[in-house]
Amino acid sequence: MINSRFFNRSELLGFLALAVLLLVILPLSLDIFRLNLVAKYLTYAFVGIGLVLCWGYGGILSLGQGVFFGLGGYCMAMYLKLEASSVANTKIQSTPGIPDFMDWNQLTSLPFFWKPFHSFPITLLAILLVPAFFALIIGAAMFKRRVGGVYFAIITQAIAAILTILIVGQQGYTGGINGITDLRTLHGWDIRTDHAKFILYFVEVVLLFGCIVAAQFIRLTKLGRILVAMREQEDRVRFSGYSVANFKIFAFCAAAVFAAIGGAMFTLEVGFMSPSFVGIVPSIEMVIYTAVGGRMSIFGAVWGALLVNFAKTSLSESFPQLWLFGLGALFIAVVLAFPNGLSGIWADHVQPRIDRLLASRKSKSAAGMIADGAPAE
Amino acid sequence: MLVGHQPKDFLLAVSGLTVSFDGFKAVNDLSFYVEENEIRVIIGPNGAGKTTVLDLICGKTRATSGSIQFRGQELTKLRENEIVQAGVGRKFQTPSVFEDLTVFENLEISFPRGRTVFGSLTFQRDDTVKQRVEEVAEMIFLKDRLNTYADQLSHGQKQWLEIGMLLIQDPDLLMLDEPVAGMSVSERAKTAELLNRIIKDRSVLVIEHDMKFVEDIAHKVTVLHQGQILSEGTMEHVKNDPKVIEVYLGH
Numbered sequence: 108m109i110n111s112r113f114f115n116r117s118e119l120l121g122f123l124a125l126a127v128l129l130l131v132i133l134p135l136s137l138d139i140f141r142l143n144l145v146a147k148y149l150t151y152a153f154v155g156i157g158l159v160l161c162w163g164y165g166g167i168l169s170l171g172q173g174v175f176f177g178l179g180g181y182c183m184a185m186y187l188k189l190e191a192s193s194v195a196n197t198k199i200q201s202t203p204g205i206p207d208f209m210d211w212n213q214l215t216s217l218p219f220f221w222k223p224f225h226s227f228p229i230t231l232l233a234i235l236l237v238p239a240f241f242a243l244i245i246g247a248a249m250f251k252r253r254v255g256g257v258y259f260a261i262i263t264q265a266i267a268a269i270l271t272i273l274i275v276g277q278q279g280y281t282g283g284i285n286g287i288t289d290l291r292t293l294h295g296w297d298i299r300t301d302h303a304k305f306i307l308y309f310v311e312v313v314l315l316f317g318c319i320v321a322a323q324f325i326r327l328t329k330l331g332r333i334l335v336a337m338r339e340q341e342d343r344v345r346f347s348g349y350s351v352a353n354f355k356i357f358a359f360c361a362a363a364v365f366a367a368i369g370g371a372m373f374t375l376e377v378g379f380m381s382p383s384f385v386g387i388v389p390s391i392e393m394v395i396y397t398a399v400g401g402r403m404s405i406f407g408a409v410w411g412a413l414l415v416n417f418a419k420t421s422l423s424e425s426f427p428q429l430w431l432f433g434l435g436a437l438f439i440a441v442v443l444a445f446p447n448g449l450s451g452i453w454a455d456h457v458q459p460r461i462d463r464l465l466a467s468r469k470s471k472s473a474a475g476m477i478a479d480g481a482p483a484e
Numbered sequence: 485m486l487v488g489h490q491p492k493d494f495l496l497a498v499s500g501l502t503v504s505f506d507g508f509k510a511v512n513d514l515s516f517y518v519e520e521n522e523i524r525v526i527i528g529p530n531g532a533g534k535t536t537v538l539d540l541i542c543g544k545t546r547a548t549s550g551s552i553q554f555r556g557q558e559l560t561k562l563r564e565n566e567i568v569q570a571g572v573g574r575k576f577q578t579p580s581v582f583e584d585l586t587v588f589e590n591l592e593i594s595f596p597r598g599r600t601v602f603g604s605l606t607f608q609r610d611d612t613v614k615q616r617v618e619e620v621a622e623m624i625f626l627k628d629r630l631n632t633y634a635d636q637l638s639h640g641q642k643q644w645l646e647i648g649m650l651l652i653q654d655p656d657l658l659m660l661d662e663p664v665a666g667m668s669v670s671e672r673a674k675t676a677e678l679l680n681r682i683i684k685d686r687s688v689l690v691i692e693h694d695m696k697f698v699e700d701i702a703h704k705v706t707v708l709h710q711g712q713i714l715s716e717g718t719m720e721h722v723k724n725d726p727k728v729i730e731v732y733l734g735h
Contacts, residue, residue: 329598329607332589336582343580346542347594347649348568349604357601 113323117458121406122319129312139301146308146376148416149315150176153369155397155408156322157362162394163402164331165358166338167255171263172366172393174270175238177385179367181274181281182237184380185221186230187290187298188282207289212279221280227294234371235364242363246356253352255341264387271386286381290374298375311372315409318365322405325361334358366393395438401450410449494553495520495687496541496657501550503540510536512711514550518657523688525698527722528708529732534691535577537708538659541689542574543567554657569599573655577662579642583635587626587645590634591617594649616652623681624648625674640671644678651682658682659689664697676700695733707732 114122133145154172161167192206200210205217223229245266249259274281282288290298297303325331333354337344345351374380383389400411415437423430445451496518503511511533518524526534539545541552543564552559559567568574582590595616598607621627624644629637634645643663650658663679664672676697679688683701692698698705698719705722707714709732715725722728 325605328605329593330601330604332585333593333604335584336593339582339584340580342544342576343582343646343649344593345564346544346568346574348565348596348599348653350563350565350600353601354604 142308143304146311148413150369150373151396152409152412154366154393155412156318156405157365158397159405159408161358161362164334168260169263170260171267171390173385173390174267175363175366176370178238179234179370180374180380182234183371183374184287185224188287189224191291208282209279214279218280234367238363238367239360242360246359250352250355267387267390271382274382286379288379290378307375319405399441399448401448403447404450407448407450497553499551503548510711516706518687523683523701523703525690525702526706532708533711534708571656573650573653574659575646575650579646581634581642581645586631586633588630591652594652596653620648620652640667657687661691
């Protein structure tokens with residue numbers, strides 16, 4: 108039900124501008140290598156949308172979204188890896204039919220938790236449900252005990268570190284520090300060709316718009332307003348008859364699912380998954396993208412992911428040492444000067460100017476018509 | 485059918501209530517009873533444990549021992565939101581409203597429907613909700629401010645909004661912590677008028693320092709001192725109690 112009330116005028120313009128940019132301008136103007144980079148940037152936009160709901164609206168800062176991004180990505184990678192490890196492809200191994208890294212680590216049969224990933228539908232379900240379940244457990248353990256704020260952020264950070272160590276340490280089951288590499292086909296369709304990358308880009312953009320609409324839907328329900336209320340006056344929400352913990356768990360799970368979709372798309376776009384996208388640093392970077400874009404704006408999160416990653420690629424190509432300092436400085440500057448990020452700057456400074464310009468042109472043209480009887484344009 | 489003497493049913497029965505913070509007993513073996521449709525005012529010097537008593541009833545603070553029975557239900561075992569759903573509403577001392585939401589949205593959140601996660605996802609702003617919100621907004625003098633963000637309201641208006649948020653819950657027991665504190669004279673008069681209107685058909689437990697205000701509304705007064713009851717009865721009785729005059733009213 109998309110009508111003028113679902114998106115207000117400026118949100119509708121934002122939606123259209125993004126659609127034109129992502130579906131028309133970028134595919135027409137960029138070569139497939141650059142378009143694939145944009146696709147990679149956009150996978151972080153999914154995480155950003157989740158963070159807008161969870162952090163911007165609900166006030167729950169998670170510094171561990173890489174965990175859910177990684178879980179989604181690994182679920183997808185396990186399916187692709189199993190498909191790439193058919194008996195025919197792996198006949199030189201001592202145990203044919205299992206992923207190569209398992210063979211290198213002297214495993215002789217497929218671990219039980221890998222087995223469901225032979226099935227594509229189960230994989231798709233797992234991409235959504237595994238991170239949601241994991242978030243549910245973390246959320247229930249934390250929020251029911253009223254752990255919040257900085258403590259919650261630190262714990263999510265610790266979980267990101269723990270998961271990274273676990274993945275790196277259990278090399279035979281997870282592919283270790285290298286991650287799961289050499290992925291070839293999705294349900295028999297080769298994902299390494301330029302054509303496949305082109306198609307995958309559009310699939311991702313469509314999914315992204317799906318997630319934007321879903322997040323907007325949540326934001327506009329009473330639940331969205333309760334999230335805002337909770338951020339401000341947790342006790343008042345509690346004493347209005349709501350279980351605050353359940354609402355926080357919901358927001359955290361929703362953010363986890365969005366991040367997982369991004370992670371699964373990342374695996375498809377980039378062709379591998381490794382622990383370097385799970386840990387503390389990527390998790391914090393994801394928060395920075397959202398902060399720069401504007402943590403109160405769903406579209407801002409998408410722009411933030413695009414622009415910061417674009418800057419990251421171009422700057423780290425020219426000044427590899429300086430980039431991390433630049434990112435840190437950017438975060439500090441945004442937090443201190445523009446707490447609502449780019450979308451806040453847009454709403455406070457650009458939008459009013461455009462409105463004024465439009466209004467003055469309208470009145471000028473009206474005046475012109477009266478003065479010399481001809482339209483001003 | 486029983487004829488003759490029936491045991492009196494209290495709405496709220498607090499008995500032997502004690503809470504200690506690191507050994508300090510803020511409320512010490514406190515017992516009192518509130519009847520249906522009674523307006524009870526709790527007074528007492530600073531640190532007497534007045535706010536703590538409200539905190540204990542609404543579940544914000546957990547009792548060390550003792551019991552709080554509300555309509556036969558033991559409140560000390562329930563969570564805050566369950567206590568609200570049982571019919572106890574609480575207004576805090578400082579106005580706590582949602583400043584980033586409009587007056588309408590503030591009242592709507594307090595409307596007792598769709599209080600679960602999925603209930604709130606499917607909640608519809610239908611005519612019943614709109615009517616009730618407008619009705620309450622009129623009562624709390626904010627009918628023409630429905631679309632104003634709550635951070636634009638004056639201190640007094642925020643207090644009224646919070647009272648309105650309680651009204652829309654339609655609680656059987658309304659607990660107000662210093663409802664007229666920090667209000668201007670005219671706001672105070674309006675609040676007294678508002679309270680006199682809303683206390684019909686429900687019991688109210690009020691903490692207040694303004695003795696004129698207490699005299700106006702109280703059916704019964706409980707005087708707390710050091711976590712214990714110093715005196716209890718009508719305003720007339722309490723005012724003439726030498727113990728009360730010594731520790732509280734005398735100054």
